[in-house]
Amino acid sequence: MGKKIEALRELLGVVADLTAAAALLGWDQQTYMPSGAAGGRAMQLATLSTLAHEHFVSDEMGAAIEAAKAEAKDLAPDSDEARLVRKTEHDYLKEIKVPSSWVSEYSRATAMAHQDWEQARAEADFKRFQPHLEKIVELRRHYADFFAPYDHLYDPLLDDFEPGMKTAEVKAVFDALRPRQVELVQAIFEQGRPVDDSFLHLNYDLDKQWNFGVEVITAFGYDFKRGRQDKAVHPFTTSFGLDDVRITTRLYEDYFSTALTGTMHEAGHALYEQGIKSTLGRTPLEAGASLGMHESQSRMWENLIGRSKPFWKAYFPKLQGVFPQQLGNVAMEDFYRAMNKVERTYIRVDADEATYNLHIMLRFELEIALMDGSLAVKDLPEAWNTKFEDFLGIIPPDDAKGVLQDVHWSGGMIGYFPTYSLGNLMAAQLWEKIGQDIPNLEEQIERGQFGALLGWLRENIHQHGAKFEPIELLTRVTGKGLDADPYMRYLTGKYSEIYEL
Ligand code: ZN
Numbered sequence: 185m186g187k188k189i190e191a192l193r194e195l196l197g198v199v200a201d202l203t204a205a206a207a208l209l210g211w212d213q214q215t216y217m218p219s220g221a222a223g224g225r226a227m228q229l230a231t232l233s234t235l236a237h238e239h240f241v242s243d244e245m246g247a248a249i250e251a252a253k254a255e256a257k258d259l260a261p262d263s264d265e266a267r268l269v270r271k272t273e274h275d276y277l278k279e280i281k282v283p284s285s286w287v288s289e290y291s292r293a294t295a296m297a298h299q300d301w302e303q304a305r306a307e308a309d310f311k312r313f314q315p316h317l318e319k320i321v322e323l324r325r326h327y328a329d330f331f332a333p334y335d336h337l338y339d340p341l342l343d344d345f346e347p348g349m350k351t352a353e354v355k356a357v358f359d360a361l362r363p364r365q366v367e368l369v370q371a372i373f374e375q376g377r378p379v380d381d382s383f384l385h386l387n388y389d390l391d392k393q394w395n396f397g398v399e400v401i402t403a404f405g406y407d408f409k410r411g412r413q414d415k416a417v418h419p420f421t422t423s424f425g426l427d428d429v430r431i432t433t434r435l436y437e438d439y440f441s442t443a444l445t446g447t448m449h450e451a452g453h454a455l456y457e458q459g460i461k462s463t464l465g466r467t468p469l470e471a472g473a474s475l476g477m478h479e480s481q482s483r484m485w486e487n488l489i490g491r492s493k494p495f496w497k498a499y500f501p502k503l504q505g506v507f508p509q510q511l512g513n514v515a516m517e518d519f520y521r522a523m524n525k526v527e528r529t530y531i532r533v534d535a536d537e538a539t540y541n542l543h544i545m546l547r548f549e550l551e552i553a554l555m556d557g558s559l560a561v562k563d564l565p566e567a568w569n570t571k572f573e574d575f576l577g578i579i580p581p582d583d584a585k586g587v588l589q590d591v592h593w594s595g596g597m598i599g600y601f602p603t604y605s606l607g608n609l610m611a612a613q614l615w616e617k618i619g620q621d622i623p624n625l626e627e628q629i630e631r632g633q634f635g636a637l638l639g640w641l642r643e644n645i646h647q648h649g650a651k652f653e654p655i656e657l658l659t660r661v662t663g664k665g666l667d668a669d670p671y672m673r674y675l676t677g678k679y680s681e682i683y684e685l
């Protein structure tokens with residue numbers, strides 16, 4: 185590596201360390217921190233994120249990027265070093281537009297909002313959260329304005345999570361997808377084949393659930409020497425470097441699938457991070473290509489694997505061994521159907537694959553309305569319920585099961601939700617390619633073997649970190665840009681069998 189690029193890497197390492205320290209405080213906030221510590225923690229997070237921001241946008245960094253660019257000219261354009269310089273410059277040019285004062289105000293506002301959101305959700309009291317969300321929407325509008333001119337006010341927000349994507353593109357993909365998905369869901373409800381999932385709601389010992397989840401994700405390849413799992417209100421994955429990638433989960437005694445599918449989901453995120461090439465550590469490439477690509481990994485392990493018949497052929501006998509009273513007399517096929525029961529549910533994270541995207545499209549539309557001012561925050565609960573009835577045919581009984589259910593807005597993450605659906609599409613697209621490259625994949629999964637699959641993902645996706653933009657990476661791997669057809673093929677195939685459509 186050239187001297188100038190090496191010097192740039194050293195500066196970037198400081199930013200990465202500060203960011204990792206802030207992430208550790210954030211992890212603690214959502215797992216073990218006593219609730220009274222919120223004020224102090226908000227200050228600490230604001231200090232660290234301000235420092236990281238100031239380091240990254242310093243004149244020294246700007247000069248180091250210029251020097252490294254000159255050196256990178258002679259390198260292959262797709263080499264790690266050339267891509268590092270390119271990505272760093274891209275992020276730098278973006279971030280110098282955001283003043284430090286905004287960063288610390290935003291960090292403080294979101295830390296305080298998170299605490300009150302937890303309380304508001306517990307008490308189903310939107311009013312408690314409302315002033316925080318008003319502040320966050322206002323801060324997010326300011327943020328978008330740093331990047332004016334834009335095609336859409338939402339574009340700069342979306343770009344933070346899904347580099348290169350535009351609001352209009354997402355709208356177009358969703359508009360094409362929505363009628364096909366609604367049609368499928370309607371066909372399922374009209375067919376009316378009863379699926380009994382009552383045995384998932386018996387009493388399941390929490391420790392046994394926890395241990396079963398650990399066994400599954402260990403088989404997937406999650407490395408507990410470079411990670412750990414804890415409990416959190418809203419499950420998440422966080423990383424303080426490639427060798428410390430942590431996940432969280434939540435457990436319910438009276439509903440079996442929440443903890444396991446959540447654990448598999450977060451492990452999917454973590455496998456991506458743990459698989460990034462070690463030489464990309466402490467740089468801006470030490471991340472996924474985008475949140476959509478990240479979700480493609482979490483949803484692949486949770487849904488395409490964890491809710492598949494081959495997976496349960498391998499794991500249902502083991503699960504029966506752990507819970508003989510609850511599942512001893514249940515047939516594998518019935519369990520598989522129960523795990524894939526299509527229902528009109530209030531809670532996004534509990535939604536089945538057939539209805540899931542409808543939950544996302546609802547949030548996407550509300551976010552756009554909040555941002556462009558056509559919807560006031562105080563009217564959000566009503567707008568939520570109205571749209572919910574439109575999309576899913578039911579009205580949430582209270583705001584805890586409605587507008588307050590997700591952590592994202594309390595963290596300021598407006599622009600994040602569409603990435604879940606983009607991830608669904610990318611996952612199905614990658615899955616078709618994996619099926620071509622590993623012809624006996626199904627038999628491997630039926631034997632509980634995930635090594636070849638993880639190897640494929642490591643080779644084609646994980647190792648690259650954020651070297652490529654998401655659509656660029658998808659195109660390199662599958663030969664095509666974003667395409668909703670594989671996802672609809674997958675959904676239709678799966679549910680036609682389960683519901684005999
Ligand atoms: Zn996720």
